[in-house]
Amino acid sequence: MCSEIERLSETLKASHDVLVITGAGISAESGIPTFRGAGGYWRSYDAAKLATLQAFENDPKTVWEWYDYRRQMIAAAQPNQAHLLLASLEDRGKRVFIITQNVDDLHERARSRDVVHIHGSVWEVNCLAERRVYENRQTPLAEIPPHCQCGGLLRPNVVWFDEDLPAGALSAIEEYYRQRKPEVVLVIGTEATFDYIRSFVQRAKYAGALIVEINPAVTAITPTADYTLHQPATEAMRILTGEAV
Numbered sequence: 566m567c568s569e570i571e572r573l574s575e576t577l578k579a580s581h582d583v584l585v586i587t588g589a590g591i592s593a594e595s596g597i598p599t600f601r602g603a604g605g606y607w608r609s610y611d612a613a614k615l616a617t618l619q620a621f622e623n624d625p626k627t628v629w630e631w632y633d634y635r636r637q638m639i640a641a642a643q644p645n646q647a648h649l650l651l652a653s654l655e656d657r658g659k660r661v662f663i664i665t666q667n668v669d670d671l672h673e674r675a676r677s678r679d680v681v682h683i684h685g686s687v688w689e690v691n692c693l694a695e696r697r698v699y700e701n702r703q704t705p706l707a708e709i710p711p712h713c714q715c716g717g718l719l720r721p722n723v724v725w726f727d728e729d730l731p732a733g734a735l736s737a738i739e740e741y742y743r744q745r746k747p748e749v750v751l752v753i754g755t756e757a758t759f760d761y762i763r764s765f766v767q768r769a770k771y772a773g774a775l776i777v778e779i780n781p782a783v784t785a786i787t788p789t790a791d792y793t794l795h796q797p798a799t800e801a802m803r804i805l806t807g808e809a810v
């Protein structure tokens with residue numbers, strides 16, 4: 566192991582408070598496609614037709630078919646070593662706060678305890694008649710588009726491109742920065758296309774955190790990162806934690 570990585574690993578080992586920001590890349594090794602890279606959804610699907618409120622209003626069936634397909638894929642997937650090793654940091658007494666852009670539940674299934682879904686969850690639906698959000702894990706869906714017991718049309722409780730971020734998630738993140746001071750930030754498997762993702766990282770960096778990016782590619786975070794491990798998430802997490810699960 567080169568001395569720089571040894572130092573990173575030691576810093577992580579000695580830290581008490583770790584902020585983790587994840588994107589589609591952390592779930593790629595669980596078999597869930599990313600969005601922008603090779604084989605990514607946006608290479609073969611039009612985001613404007615599947616991931617906007619306008620698309621849903623025009624054609625809820627097509628949008629729900631895509632989410633039903635993704636729900637089935639997520640249900641069949643398992644957390645990988647990167648998810649598991651992140652969760653194991655908590656078993657070692659660290660406080661770990663995860664901000665994920667992923668709509669899957671692989672962090673929770675790996676037993677991470679403090680996870681904020683900034684782009685929502687495929688396992689929640691929102692009744693458009695009652696404006697009520699609740700869990701729905703039926704896979705495959707019996708009816709597309711699905712309806713609430715009240716008769717109202719359901720939508721996936723995810724954030725689309727033409728929508729605001731969920732207030733609850735934003736206030737949980739605000740609360741986190743007010744109360745805690747992460748020593749290390751792990752930014753794993755994201756292109757960091759959105760400015761708010763970059764700002765979460767910048768904010769911790771200004772407060773003195775060491776920024777470690779894990780991504781085989783160069784991204785919008787790479788210039789901000791103190792160090793980038795250009796490896797798949799599972800391999801990089803094994804190197805950083807010095808462990809296998």
Ligand code: OAD
Pocket residue numbers: 587588589590591593594599600601602605616666667684724725726753754755756757758779780781782784796797798799
């Ligand atoms: P992207 O698909 O934009 O980026 C995935 C990143 O993961 C890329 O930088 C890859 O290099 C990296 N990657 C691929 N395999 C990896 C591996 N095994 N280990 C580590 N990294 C790997 O996904 P996000 O940045 O998450 O939003 O995209 C953000 C948002 O854009 C998504 O939440 C979604 C999308 O459009 C909405 O739908 C609103």
